[in-house]
Amino acid sequence: MIAETKDMLGRNRLTAVDQALQIFLQQLPTGVIDTETITLEEALDRVVAGDIIARENLPAMSRSCMDGYALSARDSYGASESMPAYLEIQGEVLMGEVPNGRVKQGCCYKIPTGGILPTGSNSVVMFEHTIPVDETLVEIVKGVGEGGNISRPGEDIAAGACAITAGTRLRPQDLGLLAGLGFAEVEVYRRPRIAILSTGDEIISHEQPLLPGKIRNINSIALAAQVRRLHATVQHYGIIPDNYDLFLATMREAVQENDIVLFSGGSSVGVRDLGEKIIETLGPPGILIHGTALKPGKPIILGMSETTAVVGLPGHPVSAMTCFDLFIAPAIKQLAGQRRQRGQQEASVPAILTRNINSAPGRRDVVRVQLEQKGDEVYASPVLGKSGSISVLARADGYFFIDEASQGHSEGDRIKAFLYL
Numbered sequence: 001m002i003a004e005t006k007d008m009l010g011r012n013r014l015t016a017v018d019q020a021l022q023i024f025l026q027q028l029p030t031g032v033i034d035t036e037t038i039t040l041e042e043a044l045d046r047v048v049a050g051d052i053i054a055r056e057n058l059p060a061m062s063r064s065c066m067d068g069y070a071l072s073a074r075d076s077y078g079a080s081e082s083m084p085a086y087l088e089i090q091g092e093v094l095m096g097e098v099p100n101g102r103v104k105q106g107c108c109y110k111i112p113t114g115g116i117l118p119t120g121s122n123s124v125v126m127f128e129h130t131i132p133v134d135e136t137l138v139e140i141v142k143g144v145g146e147g148g149n150i151s152r153p154g155e156d157i158a159a160g161a162c163a164i165t166a167g168t169r170l171r172p173q174d175l176g177l178l179a180g181l182g183f184a185e186v187e188v189y190r191r192p193r194i195a196i197l198s199t200g201d202e203i204i205s206h207e208q209p210l211l212p213g214k215i216r217n218i219n220s221i222a223l224a225a226q227v228r229r230l231h232a233t234v235q236h237y238g239i240i241p242d243n244y245d246l247f248l249a250t251m252r253e254a255v256q257e258n259d260i261v262l263f264s265g266g267s268s269v270g271v272r273d274l275g276e277k278i279i280e281t282l283g284p285p286g287i288l289i290h291g292t293a294l295k296p297g298k299p300i301i302l303g304m305s306e307t308t309a310v311v312g313l314p315g316h317p318v319s320a321m322t323c324f325d326l327f328i329a330p331a332i333k334q335l336a337g338q339r340r341q342r343g344q345q346e347a348s349v350p351a352i353l354t355r356n357i358n359s360a361p362g363r364r365d366v367v368r369v370q371l372e373q374k375g376d377e378v379y380a381s382p383v384l385g386k387s388g389s390i391s392v393l394a395r396a397d398g399y400f401f402i403d404e405a406s407q408g409h410s411e412g413d414r415i416k417a418f419l420y421l
């Protein structure tokens with residue numbers, strides 16, 4: 001079996017997924033997402049707009065990493081249980097205060113973990129390696145090298161170093177670093193705004209009682225949740241019946257107010273499928289791609305109206321959500337200014353396929369799987385079902401690709417399973 005190569009209008013070859021994505025991402029505008037300054041408390045998962053340079057050393061002063069005695073390492077050299085060094089306790093470092101005085105030769109200061117090292121000391125002997133003799137004298141039973149058990153100024157990060165690179169999506173540890181460096185606020189890109197519309201005379205709100213011939217709106221809820229996972233904002237434009245004028249008017253409003261407009265349904269070739277006409281009317285540049293060599297998700301329409309991306313997702317929920325993962329998620333990340341990718345963009349695990357699965361060459365198949373850990377291996381069992389069946393996705397833990405060049409995979413093959421988190 002050879003996959004279909006015509007697009008949705010029977011004109012051209014279906015565009016390969018990678019090529020379609022590349023064309024789409026290239027058309028996305030740059031510089032339309034402005035920046036805002038927000039507090040660190042608000043900044044989780046936001047993308048930093050510029051490099052953030054450390055203005056000071058972290059730590060600012062030498063600090064002890066242990067509870068013990070601060071001393072000059074020389075005074076402890078060679079100390080052992082059989083031949084301890086005896087040091088006079090000259091003073092005590094108090095937490096949060098810069099110690100007075102200077103450690104004299106043969107002397108030490110009692111110091112807590114995190115305490116500032118007194119001048120004249122360059123290391124700390126931990127309590128476990130000491131035996132108190134009395135209030136003023138301590139026996140050191142294990143020597144310490146210079147710099148032992150202390151953090152030096154700038155050891156964590158030095159003043160002038162780049163703490164966070166532009167385009168990084170801030171994680172909890174990044175916020176911790178900024179807090180440690182004394183940043184109260186951070187400049188980030190605003191969140192991309194994503195509009196969601198569901199189209200079709202048959203669609204009713206999920207909150208309404210079911211009426212004959214109608215189906216509940218799955219896509220608006222599911223797609224909005226996908227958008228939120230990517231830390232963008234969602235604007236709902238409701239359920240639009242198959243009415244050209246109403247659809248166009250709503251789309252015009254959505255295009256004005258958002259960075260990406262997603263509508264689902266109306267992307268195929270049925271008589272009611274208005275999506276293509278609407279995108280062309282909203283243009284320019286209009287439709288970039290209609291139809292990709294992808295299963296599920298073939299009828300996707302990727303378009304632009306001025307600087308707003310306009311995407312017709314297939315009505316079938318599994319197809320709509322799959323198209324979101326493949327096309328919309330990368331677009332949102334690009335628009336959000338997320339330039340810094342940390343290794344693999346999507347979480348994945350290597351897994352062993354539990355059954356044979358076929359595909360047509362020339363097409364990319366997205367196969368959903370349930371994953372099970374047995375011993376050291378993860379096994380992936382395909383979850384089969386139609387792209388109109390949302391439970392297929394709900395049962396799946398992840399998915400893998402059967403690439404264009406492949407006609408399928410056999411039981412026992414190693415695959416890379418991307419996770420639905």
Ligand SMILES: Nc1nc2c(c(=O)[nH]1)N[C@H]1C(S)=C(S)[C@@H](COP(=O)(O)OP(=O)(O)OC[C@H]3O[C@@H](n4cnc5c(N)ncnc54)[C@H](O)[C@@H]3O)O[C@H]1N2
Nearest residue numbers: 198200216217218219265266267268273313314315316319
């Ligand atoms: N003759 C052809 N028919 C179809 C083709 C084709 O190539 N030739 N492609 C099929 C594929 S593949 C898909 S996917 C669908 C896509 O159809 P549309 O994007 O035009 O969407 P609709 O026809 O409006 O809906 C399809 C299906 O999904 C249900 N739906 C729509 N919106 C929602 C929603 N918000 N929540 C839940 N379910 C929704 C709708 O009721 C239909 O059952 O076309 C195939 N047909």
Ligand code: MOO
Nearest residue numbers: 296297298319387
């Ligand atoms: O390719 Mo359509 O997207 O499944 O059912």
